[in-house]
Amino acid sequence: MFVSLDGFVSSGTDNEDWIFRSGDDATDAWVVAQLDQAGLIAMGSRSFGDMA
Numbered sequence: 001m002f003v004s005l006d007g008f009v010s011s012g013t014d015n016e017d018w019i020f021r022s023g024d025d026a027t028d029a030w031v032v033a034q035l036d037q038a039g040l041i042a043m044g045s046r047s048f049g050d051m052a
Contacts, residue, residue, distance in 0.1 A: 008044075 035041065
């Protein structure tokens with residue numbers, strides 16, 4: 001995983017499949033709980049489009 005100075009995240013192979021890989025049930029539950037507590041989730045239009 002690579003992160004540019006402006007916060008762009010990439011696998012280095014221009015493939016976003018790694019973003020959507022899921023962990024085990026406990027990991028997924030932790031991620032959902034963290035997101036549920038967020039007051040704001042900020043992302044760029046490309047990330048939003050991929051996740052929508």
